[in-house]
Amino acid sequence: MVLSPDYQLCIDVGYTFSRFGVSCGGSFVDIERVRTIDTRALCGNVPEARKEEWIRWLAELVRAKRNLWPSITRCGLCFPGLVSAHGDIGRTNAIWGDGASDLAAPALSARLGLRVDVLNDLTAAAIRHGEDSCFTDQRTVLTLSVGSGIGSKIYDRVERRVVMEGSGRNGEIGLAVVDEGPEALRNANGLLPGILGNYASGVGFARLLRHNAAIASGGQAYKASLLWSTLAKGGAAIDTIDDVRLNEVAVACIQAGDVFVCKILQRSIKYLAQALHVVVLFDAPDVILLTGGFAIAVGEVYRRELCTALSRYLPLLYSSDEINHMVKLAAADDLESLRGVAVWLERLRLPKNEPIQ
Structure with a gap:
């Protein structure tokens, strides 16, 4: 036509x-x-x-x-x-x-x-990733975006559609409660305590960094970290620098192996796996495609940590090799x-x- x-x-x-x-x-x-x-x-x-x-x-x-x-x-x-x-x-x-x-x-x-x-x-x-010819042998592709926010959607390649109910609530895992403790983090409006987005989105990761830098048990480790020295060199402070710039510095610290930031990343990803493994149990996607600015910036380290965390939650149904094969990192595509x-x-x-x- x-x-x-x-x-x-x-x-x-x-x-x-x-x-x-x-x-x-x-x-x-x-x-x-x-x-x-x-x-x-x-x-x-x-x-x-x-x-x-x-x-x-x-x-x-x-x-x-x-x-x-x-x-x-x-x-x-x-x-x-x-x-x-x-x-x-x-x-x-x-x-x-x-x-x-x-x-x-x-x-x-x-x-x-x-x-x-x-x-x-x-x-x-x-839709963009589900239509990709590299997934010819797979039926369902779960696109998991970890950017400023966090969420997921499943694309059925046979039906050529995103699996969706009328109100569009499918895949809004950022709203899943993963922390019911009294000190659970809240969003920027002071609401929604303990939801995944407060810990595992890009904005949530920055919030988690600040929280751990401020508490007594983390304060000393923070002051000994590469993150602290890098911010100090640039005349910045963790409680005033904006989220985008903080995460840029944090990603560089992760790549350099900074213990403080890497531990916070592992904690953030553990919360993600806590919610994501339920999605896997219900929907059994053929592929989990990691995308979003934050996950892509961290790169293969993020993918490996997510595979490790998922393996702990899915020990009987999925082998480590199966999870490693299922979770893929999308090419950087803004x-x-x-x-x-x-x-x-x-x-x-x-x-x-x-x-x-």
Whole structure:
């Protein structure tokens, strides 16, 4: 089937960075990466004000892209939070907090001035990876993203779809409670004590580093660490440096074998395995594909530690070799969700069951 040469705007909204791409026939002709607006810094903890500020920011960027590319006819947007089968963004998410109501796709379309189709960011990444020809011999691919946030989605290659229920709750493992103790870490809003995202996401890892550097039992080890000396050399302090920069320094320390940071990484991954092994027991994926900025930056060390932790939780059903074969590290690709949006938009334009070229 010959498709009209129209342009489509693809948007990947991230907690830290967002990406905007203009695609034609599934290929990008323009890509831009920008820092996501910090709505909390602008509006405090007022969710509806934060939501409005985010929409205004997004509308300005979309308007600028459409001025550059007047032939844009449609927009696909992936979002880090619950997205329903109808494309409605759940009221509670890390971008604006605990809002009063969902953001319906038609309402967002009206604000942006063109049709917007919305899906979850992990759903987009799962489509991109699930369609990869390197998984020809596998049926189910679980994409596990450890970036600023954390989550997973399973792609069924036979059905050519992400396994999803109507409200989009599948794979939101970042909300699984893994610590019920009185000192359980909370999110940036002081809520949701003990959830996995507070320990194993990129933001959670930075929080865990700060927590362990501050407590009595960890303070001395921290001051003897490479992390402490590196930050001190740069005139930075662990309690004031932003999460992105802290994790960049921490990753370098992991690669150098810093005992303090490596122990925190092992603890973070243990919490992840605690939640992930249940997913494996229920869904038995053929592949667990590790992706996301933090996991990719740590690299093979992260994959090995996750295999070791999973082996402790799955001793009877999976051998260490099977787990090692199942868990794979994705190639560094800052555009995986953006590419997934482009594939998805092309699929929406095709008659049902016609293959994407």
